[in-house]
Structure formats: C-alpha cells, structure tokens
Amino acid sequence: MRTEEVDVAVIGGGPAGLAAGMAARRAGADRVVLIERGEQLGGILNQCIHDGFGTKNMGKALTGPEYAQIYIDQASEAGVSCYLNTMVLNLAPERELTVCSKQGVRRIRAKSVVLCMGCRERTRGAIGIPGYRPAGVFTAGVVQYYMNIRNLCVGRKIVVLGSGDVGLIMARRLTLEGAQVPCVAEILPYPSGLMRNVVQCLEDYGIPLYLSTTAVEIHGRDRITGVTLAKIGPRGGIVPGSQRLVECDTLMLSVGLIAENELAKKAGVALSPITGGPIVDDRFQTSVPGIFSAGNALQVHDLVDYVSLEAEKAGQSAAMHAQIGKLPQAGIRVKPGQGIRYVVPQFISGTEAVDFSMRVAAPDLNRQLVFRSGSQTLRKMKETVLAPSSMIRLRVRAERLQKINGELTVEIEA
Secondary structure (H helix, E strand, O other), rough: OOOOEEEEEEEEOOHHHHHHHHHHOOOOOEEEEEEEEOOOOOOHHHOOOOOOOOOOOOOOEEEEEHHHHHHHHHHHOOOOEEEOOOOEHHHHHHHOEEEEOOOOOEEEEEEEEEEOOOEEEOOHHHHOOEEEEOOOOEEHHHHHHHHHHOOOOOOEEEEEEEEHHHHHHHHHHHHHHOOOOOOOEEOOOOOOOOHHHHHHHHHHHOEEEEEOOEEEEEEEEOOEEEEEEEEEEEOOOOOOOOOOOEEOOEEEEOOOEEEHHHHHHHHHOOEOOOOOOOOOOOOOOOOOOOOEOOOHHHHOOOOHHHHHHHHHHHHHHHHHHHHHHOOOOOEEEEEEEEOEEEEEEEEEOOOEEEEEEEEEEEOOEEEEEEEEEEEEEEEEEEEEOOOOOOOOEEEHHHHEEEEOOEEEEEEEEO
C-alpha cells in the first residue's frame, strides 16, 4: 500500500479545516494536506446563502459561500494540498491515516493531525416520535440543501420541530418561497437558537413559536398528513388534554447537532460526555499527543467566525508539534461550576492567554461570570443576557492564569 509522509494532515474541508490548514502552513509546516470527502471545499457554508457570516473576524456580513471562498483562497495561496472525494477510513493513535479515493486505498503518515469533521444532525430516530414512516419528514439541513443547492421545495405546509438556528433560518426561507409555516415547536422552555434568529426569522414573519411543546405522533402512511403537538410539563411529562393536531404535508426537524467523532474514537481520543467532542488543552491538543481538534467536531458553535479563530489556533499548534515533536503538557484542569454547562478548553498550561468557550445551563439576566482558583478570584465579568443557545467567549490574560493554585473553576456567582 502506497504511503505518503506529511507534516500536518487536516481532516475536513469546511471552515474549520480550511482555517487550520492555512494557519499550519503559515506557521511553518512544510507539507500540509487537507482531506475532504465531498466534491468541493467549504462544507456546510456552501448551502448557507443567507448573510451574517464574518461579522466578528472580518468586520462585515457575508453569505456562507462568500465566507468560504475567502478561506479557500487563503489556503490555496498558503500552499495547502487539498484531496477532494477522499474518505478517511481509519485514524491510528500513531497518526497514520488510511484514506480511500478513486486512486485507491493508501496511507498517510502525519506528524500532526487536526480533526475538523464538523457535526451531523439529530434525526427522527434519535428522538423517537411515534407513528408510521411516511414521506415528508426531513432534517433542517437536508431542506436547506434541497432548496438552496438543488432548487427543490420540500412541501407547501411545513411544521418545524425544534428551534435550532438552521430550522429558524429555513422557516423564513420557506415563507419567502411561498410555503406556509404554521408553527415552530420547541420542547425546551426557551429557544435553542440565537435570539436574533428568533426575531428576524419568526417574529418578523408572524410565525408562532410554541415553547415547552413537542410532537407526540406523526400521522399519515404514504405522505405525512399532520402531527400531534402536546405541551410538556415542568417535570417532563405530557400535560393531559394539551394534545392538538396540526395539519401539514412536511415535518422539518431542527432538534440538535452531534459532533462527528468516529475517527477520534478509533484513535483513542478521550471525549467529553457534554460536548461530544474531544477533551482538549489550550493548544487544542487532545488526549492523544499530536492529534488536535477544532470547529464543530470539538463543540457545536453558533457563529462560524469562532470556528475559524479556534481552528487557526489548532493549526498553529499542529505545526509547532510537527516541528518540535512534542508540546509542553497542560496540567491545570478547568471545571464548570455553578450555572455553567461546560467549558472549553478543559486543561490549560497557565503560561499564555486563553480564549475560553462556554455555555450556561439555563437562561438568566445580569449575572457575574467568575473565574476562581480555590478562594482566589482571577476574573469577574458581568453578562447582561445569559442563554444556553449563545456561546460565551472570554479571554483571560496570562498574568492572571499564572496565579492559579490547583484547579480553575468557571461559575455564575450566586
């Protein structure tokens, strides 16, 4: 079997993979390859024709394809080698990849590997809605692909289950194309998408959002004819007498994303039970030396801008590992405290500034976010609006982290 030697191998050609490959090349890695199983670079951005991308790291609102093209051009100018229509079949802990393409099966031995496989949608089978299996049940990403890439409309009367960002955006898109969206039902007592999307995609178009509501039955055999919605009580059960039938010809699911990490499991990478992504340090190195992770494969993001910034740091770290062979160990553990669901990275070295990403466990207003080590407060910052749907990103300077004694805890002040 033919074997290729490289400095850095990046798996995934979406926004994270492009940024990581470009950054690794600029950081001094000689041979950087980007492996993408699709027929073109850009990942999910190619079907995101709405604007709003690039406001954080480029200072302007771009469509998804525009944003992707900027990083495609930068990766090409940096000298990243891109392998399209190429599938990674296996990743060994020794950073040896088995890949398959039209040219056959071959091995790639890399000094560093960056995992940028993105995420996949949770389907009907994952949430277990009773009923037959009629045509007309789609995930939001599939609807987006059909409409924006294939120019196909999936239905004329669409009920949306789940208030994820893609579902909200597609509810607006369907309305603009002449379809009717009777409602969006969300099982949680708060929206799971960004508030700006709730306002711009639902409220501005008169689409009702029913919170603490879910689908309990799908009707129809050959084609869906309707769904039964019901209210969910504070303890999780169905409220008696709250069931109502909503007629529709399509059900669109926007019920969450799952980090794609089958290759990480094969390599023995330790995964977080909360994010579903690898446990990493402040250089985005996983528990397996030389394997790094970034983007939605690490944690599901709200904004692609943060995906790119995170991946650039991972690419730089991968290039450093390829050059010196081993990175210093990060031995300070970071723990989520009261009111915080998770924090990334989970380990830090304490020698350099760190951009922390985190999500709160429940909505709140006007609370103090505190970084503590023992009884010592390292940083305190007031957050006006706290929502589980909005990722919080905060930078803590190196001089503050050097004061850590033991572990670092991030919490909402009681």
